[in-house]
């Protein structure tokens with residue numbers, strides 16, 4: 040059977056793993072690193088991916104894109120060097136790179152993958168992720184929830200355990216909470232809750248907004264008119280946020296409109312950080328409480344709290360957990376790596392690998408799925424009510440049927456509007472799509488129509504209508520207003536991706552150094568800046584000279600210069616404990 044790779048396609052970082060010789064292992068990228076920043080850039084009309092694209096975002100914001108996973112399942116497009124890309128296309132570029140890393144590592148072609156998504160990703164977002172996989176030339180065998188993947192690793196390494204775990208996953212842009220029971224190798228997810236627009240980046244953004252406020256600048260103005268200032272400030276706030284894990288006060292420099300550092304500084308204490316992000320912390324609480332309630336668990340019944348995702352390193356999060364559960368969270372496996380490793384365990388389950396033959400896993404549907412109905416009270420019809428068909432935290436795969444009735448004699452048309460959410464009225468839920476029929480058989484008012492919802496292991500919904508009177512069936516993958524999985528659309532996106540030139544991979548490591556050094560230019564004083572620029576020029580020249588000795592000398596010179604300026608070039612260290 041073909042190799043199936045496991046991919047954690049994150050908002051900030053992506054990783055790839057494979058199940059080999061009885062265990063999941065990570066696959067390094069072309070830099071020898073496991074974490075590949077989810078960033079795409081264009082240099083000389085060529086695509087760069089990962090660390091160098093992330094650095095490019097700081098020096099030339101218009102030539103790179105980051106955090107595009109936030110727009111998965113929407114029609115929002117990002118512009119990079121004047122070219123437009125949607126979120127699946129940018130994600131496909133990252134996936135293609137990971138696929139190539141895996142092929143190099145394994146020494147053969149890879150076609151199949153398991154891709155993880157935040158548990159709270161809705162139907163649109165899941166389909167968009169699947170589409171990204173198809174564009175990248177991957178056959179997506181399964182989409183699994185990120186906390187479920189993390190749970191699989193804990194379950195895999197602790198198959199004899201009998202305990203209840205809570206997994207708290209706060210990444211760059213999403214938040215998920217999952218409760219799971221392990222018993223004799225069987226892993227049962229009992230509840231999942233979360234928010235798909237809450238992550239570590241929101242904390243950084245709040246910091247940046249506060250800093251601008253302190254110096255009398257208007258956030259909207261800066262965002263639109265001075266993107267260089269904004270991205271540099273975000274980078275500085277990101278560093279400051281990490282320092283606040285161990286320090287009680289940080290100082291943040293204010294960049295000028297070109298993004299260069301000035302002498303002006305604003306300091307922020309941990310308590311101030313806590314205060315300006317209190318609204319975000321309140322939003323974190325709700326899913327934790329809901330997950331506990333849905334699995335009918337009390338905080339003291341949770342044996343272990345597992346932290347996943349880089350943003351759980353913030354003291355705010357660990358302090359909150361300690362307060363609520365009265366115990367320290369556990370991080371037996373690296374919070375950055377565990378999701379990708381879990382995707383590889385899932386791949387092993389799909390392949391029936393002997394190492395996982397005693398493992399059984401059940402997952403749940405994280406939200407309620409239903410449809411719009413009309414309610415009648417006081418002899419009047421009221422539209423806009425939500426009828427749940429599949430309740431949240433139902434074990435998947437699941438298929439449920441509800442019957443609706445026509446409202447008029449000889450009614451010919453019927454539209455089933457499908458929603459996801461927990462509110463009584465559909466206007467407060469998310470519309471997933473609709474299924475319309477126009478040829479109902481003639482019958483008096485009250486003709487029954489069966490509506491079946493099937494939610495599969497990938498978390499993808501299918502709706503089927505059945506008319507008992509004539510036996511006709513209508514089935515749909517919902518008519519989304521987002522890009523759907525139509526064959527033509529995939530093909531045109533594949534062509535677009537093939538039409539892009541990628542930066543030669545063997546040269547990318549050198550390019551990364553240049554981009555990093557350029558990102559430092561704005562952070563040093565005028566005198567140091569000039570000499571740094573000269574050293575970069577010399578290195579760039581040496582890169583194209585073809586003379587190995589000259590090149591090595593210029594490289595060493597640049598690396599030493601960067602170190603002496605207090606900004607040593609490290610390969611991607613994002614997310615590692617600093």
Ligand code: ADP
Pocket residue numbers: 048049050051052053209210211212213238239240243277280281284347348349350351352353375613614615616617
């Ligand atoms: P994703 O899965 O969404 O790609 P990650 O799990 O890689 O995200 O987490 C990225 C987030 O974690 C970012 O918002 C980053 O700022 C935050 N983060 C990483 N390391 C730290 C740290 N040491 N302290 C605080 N936040 C951190």
Ligand code: MG
Pocket residue numbers: 047049050185210211348378
């Ligand atoms: Mg993640």
